[in-house]
Amino acid sequence: MELTAEIVVFAVFSIITLTGGVGVALTRNLFRSALMLLVSLFGVAGLFVLLAAPFLAAVQVLIYMGAIAILIIFAVMLTRGMVTARRVMNDQWSVAAVVALFLFAVLAVIFVQVGQGESAVLPLNPTGDPPADGTAALGQALLDPAQYVLPFEVAALLLAGVLSGAIYIARDDEPDEPSQTRG
Amino acid sequence: MLKEALIQAGMQPGWAAFIDIFLGVLVAASFGMVWVLFGIWVERKMAARVQDRIGPNRVGPWGLIQNIADALKLLTKEVIVPRNADRPVYFAAPILAVVGVILIAAVIPFSPVVIGTDLSIGILYVIAVGAFGVIAVLMAGWGSNNKYALLGAFRVVAHLVSYEVPMVLALLVPVMLAGTMSMQGLVREQHIWYIFAVPVTAFLFFISSQAEVGRAPFDLLEAESELVAGYNIEYSGMVWAMFYLGEFMHAFFVSILFAVLFLGGWSGPGAEQIPFLGIVYLMLKSMLVYFVQIWLRLTVPRVRIDQLLAFNWKFLVPLALANVLLMAFLFKIIPTPDFAGAQAIATNEFAGVAGGIYRLFGPNQIAELPRTGLLLLGNIALVGVTAALLGQAGRRARRQVEALVDETDYTPRAEGAEHTAEAPAAAAR
Amino acid sequence: MVPLWMYLVVAAALFCLGVFTVLARRNAVAILMGVELMLNAVNINLVAFWRFVTPATMMGQAFVVFVFVVAAAEAAVGLALIIAIYRRRQSVVADDANLLKW
Numbered sequence: 001m002e003l004t005a006e007i008v009v010f011a012v013f014s015i016i017t018l019t020g021g022v023g024v025a026l027t028r029n030l031f032r033s034a035l036m037l038l039v040s041l042f043g044v045a046g047l048f049v050l051l052a053a054p055f056l057a058a059v060q061v062l063i064y065m066g067a068i069a070i071l072i073i074f075a076v077m078l079t080r081g082m083v084t085a086r087r088v089m090n091d092q093w094s095v096a097a098v099v100a101l102f103l104f105a106v107l108a109v110i111f112v113q114v115g116q117g118e119s120a121v122l123p124l125n126p127t128g129d130p131p132a133d134g135t136a137a138l139g140q141a142l143l144d145p146a147q148y149v150l151p152f153e154v155a156a157l158l159l160a161g162v163l164s165g166a167i168y169i170a171r172d173d174e175p176d177e178p179s180q181t182r183g
Numbered sequence: 184m185l186k187e188a189l190i191q192a193g194m195q196p197g198w199a200a201f202i203d204i205f206l207g208v209l210v211a212a213s214f215g216m217v218w219v220l221f222g223i224w225v226e227r228k229m230a231a232r233v234q235d236r237i238g239p240n241r242v243g244p245w246g247l248i249q250n251i252a253d254a255l256k257l258l259t260k261e262v263i264v265p266r267n268a269d270r271p272v273y274f275a276a277p278i279l280a281v282v283g284v285i286l287i288a289a290v291i292p293f294s295p296v297v298i299g300t301d302l303s304i305g306i307l308y309v310i311a312v313g314a315f316g317v318i319a320v321l322m323a324g325w326g327s328n329n330k331y332a333l334l335g336a337f338r339v340v341a342h343l344v345s346y347e348v349p350m351v352l353a354l355l356v357p358v359m360l361a362g363t364m365s366m367q368g369l370v371r372e373q374h375i376w377y378i379f380a381v382p383v384t385a386f387l388f389f390i391s392s393q394a395e396v397g398r399a400p401f402d403l404l405e406a407e408s409e410l411v412a413g414y415n416i417e418y419s420g421m422v423w424a425m426f427y428l429g430e431f432m433h434a435f436f437v438s439i440l441f442a443v444l445f446l447g448g449w450s451g452p453g454a455e456q457i458p459f460l461g462i463v464y465l466m467l468k469s470m471l472v473y474f475v476q477i478w479l480r481l482t483v484p485r486v487r488i489d490q491l492l493a494f495n496w497k498f499l500v501p502l503a504l505a506n507v508l509l510m511a512f513l514f515k516i517i518p519t520p521d522f523a524g525a526q527a528i529a530t531n532e533f534a535g536v537a538g539g540i541y542r543l544f545g546p547n548q549i550a551e552l553p554r555t556g557l558l559l560l561g562n563i564a565l566v567g568v569t570a571a572l573l574g575q576a577g578r579r580a581r582r583q584v585e586a587l588v589d590e591t592d593y594t595p596r597a598e599g600a601e602h603t604a605e606a607p608a609a610a611a612r
Numbered sequence: 613m614v615p616l617w618m619y620l621v622v623a624a625a626l627f628c629l630g631v632f633t634v635l636a637r638r639n640a641v642a643i644l645m646g647v648e649l650m651l652n653a654v655n656i657n658l659v660a661f662w663r664f665v666t667p668a669t670m671m672g673q674a675f676v677v678f679v680f681v682v683a684a685a686e687a688a689v690g691l692a693l694i695i696a697i698y699r700r701r702q703s704v705v706a707d708d709a710n711l712l713k714w
Contacts, residue, residue: 004195004197004198005195005197005198005200005201006197006613006614007614009201010614010618014618014622017622017626018622018625018626018629021625021626021629021630021649022629024629024633024642024645024646024649025629025632025633025636025637025646029269030639030641030642031269031272031325032269032271032272033642033645034641034645035272035322037645037648037649038318040626040649040652041648041652044626044652044655044656047619047622047656047659048655048656048659050614051619051659051660051662051663052663052667053659053662053663053673053676054302054303054304055304055307055673056655056659056673056676056677058304058307058308058310058311059307059311059677059680060655060680061311061312061314062307062310062311062314063680063684064648064652064680064683065311065314065315065318066311066313066314066317066318066344066347067314067344067684068648068683068684068687069318070317070318070321070340070344071687071688071691072641072644072645072648072687072691073321074337074340074691075641075644075691075694075695076641077325077333077337078695078698079641079694079695079698079704087638088637088638089636089637089638090636090637090638090706090707092635092636093635093636095635096631096632096635096636097632097636099631099632099635100628100629100631100632100635101628103624103627103628103631104624104625104627104628107620107621107624107627107628108621108624108625111617111620111621111624112617112621114617115615115616115617115618115620116615116617125613125615125664127664127665127666127667128667128668129667129668130663130667130668131668131670133303134303134670134673135303135304135364137670138670138673138674138677140670141669141670141671141673141674142674142677147670147674148671148674151674151678152674152677152678155677155678155681155682158681158682158685159681159684159685162685162686162688162689163685163688165689165692166688166689166691166692167692169689169692169693169695169696170691170692170695170696172699
């Protein structure tokens with residue numbers, strides 16, 4: 001197909017994403033592995049922009065790169081001593097590689113088969129255009145009683161509960177609290 | 184214009200759009216780096232005057248060339264990379280920090296027609312790009328292979344991430360008032376500057392943006408006179424200069440953001456017709472905000488990390504939440520301004536004096552007036568309630584301290600007399 | 613316009629990289645990073661299908677928002693558990709947390 005700007009940008013961001021993914025899987029140094037995760041997440045944000053979802057791209061950068069990745073980096077640093085471990089992979093890594101490759105082969109074959117050629121079930125081109133103000137439409141969808149306000153509120157409750165629980169689990173035990181077990 | 188010319192010359196529309204936007208963003212980003220030379224001079228001169236000295240005045244007239252001389256010096260300085268430092272991470276950190284700042288320049292509306300790219304999610308993009316700065320700090324702290332740099336980086340990340348919360352909450356209000364997240368939209372919808380409608384939000388955004396940039400009193404990020412520069416310890420020469428420039432650019436871009444969000448951006452008499460005037464107005468307003476920033480920095484002492492975080496979580500975040508709730512509530516109650524009606528009155532020749540007033544001040548502005556006034560009343564009420572609560576908390580704290588003092592039954596004169604009476608008596612014994 | 617199957621193949625590749633990371637790495641934090649990769653692959657899939665099949669409604673994007681929320685929640689809890697386990701057993705290797713093994 002012709003070399004439009006879109007194809008080139010798609011190729012660039014796909015390479016960024018997959019390189020980051022490979023880095024996460026194979027890097028020995030855990031901090032660098034976390035940085036590769038950041039690269040991969042940035043690539044995904046770029047793909048979102050290509051798919052006409054700029055709001056999701058910005059939220060991806062803000063949440064994944066700006067919060068979750070930092071959380072992971074903090075966990076890497078707080079559990080130091082494991083940063084340059086003796087072994088990177090565990091005993092079953094060859095089986096895991098076979099499983100992952102097999103899964104990818106199956107999926108890729110399916111997608112290529114149904115995505116192009118005569119029996120194209122998947123659309124080659126978008127079947128329409130997103131609404132003019134996609135962000136406003138998304139906001140409406142998330143707050144409309146007939147649409148997704150219930151999952152939205154449940155997600156908010158989930159976040160509140162989960163984060164409180166996480167803070168409680170990760171809290172340092174007070175040294176002056178008497179221990180429960182005696183004798 | 185460039186896009187159409189390229190398309191006519193036979194380039195594909197996708198590539199033409201890409202090059203058009205890319206060049207626009209490039210020019211907008213270079214502006215920041217060119218300005219920073221002037222901006223640092225302004226800051227140093229002002230700091231000097233506040234501290235009763237003169238500041239740079241040897242290199243060039245009034246020391247204007249000082250920054251170029253500094254840049255030359257830093258370029259020629261040796262970059263000392265610590266042993267066992269993680270080299271790719273060590274060198275990538277300042278680049279990421281500067282990139283995260285320059286990317287903000289791509290969406291600043293300099294004038295009605297001059298903007299890098301008018302994203303539909305302009306404000307959200309600015310916040311998202313701030314995440315790059317946080318990551319850069321972590322990388323700098325880790326890559327230096329220095330446990331003090333790492334500790335400094337932890338603190339900085341906690342600080343930056345904490346102050347994002349009131350900043351984002353404060354940014355919700357102008358977006359709500361304007362109905363759009365795009366920067367040009369925010370400027371165009373500000374018929375009356377938002378600082379008059381929502382001053383509490385402006386205050387919140389100003390304070391939290393100062394903290395995000397790392398300016399005093401939230402100077403802990405590097406605390407030059409105390410911690411020997413925190414996560415910057417192991418950086419010297421040009422890589423340090425990148426952090427330094429990045430910080431100044433960030434401070435200036437944040438003042439431009441304040442001007443765009445709350446002071447009307449490029450709007451002003453004649454800005455629509457002559458785009459260059461738009462740039463002038465924006466620069467004047469942002470220099471005013473920058474002046475206030477420097478003034479704050481030079482006159483207020485630095486806060487400790489625990490005071491910093493307590494200030495954020497116990498004061499700014501509840502205030503920001505209450506502010507958003509109150510503004511949203513008022514926004515829903517107050518009817519939307521009747522722009523069409525105001526336009527009709529202004530263009531109606533038979534309206535007499537009223538028509539004259541409408542034409543003089545601008546029909547959109549007059550239509551916006553009742554909403555602005557009511558929001559301002561809401562803000563004043565919020566300030567009153569906050570002041571009352573703070574006063575109560577202050578009085579309670581003072582009562583606690585006074586209770587402690589009363590317990591010890593301290594009577595200075597009697598004790599002093601006893602001391603002076605007993606000591607010679609004891610010595611005589 | 614890039615056809616849909618290309619996005620799906622990229623997402624499948626990312627998903628399989630995540631599966632490999634989860635199954636093959638020893639460190640628990642690395643396993644969590646693999647889970648994040650898988651969730652991102654799912655997100656790419658969702659947005660691609662939204663764009664190509666039903667761009668008029670916002671259902672695809674809303675789903676992605678919920679996946680963001682759940683991923684953030686799960687990352688927070690997972691990391692809290694890892695830190696708690698590290699404090700007790702001084703090891704983040706997933707194989708070492710085997711007290712309940714028969």
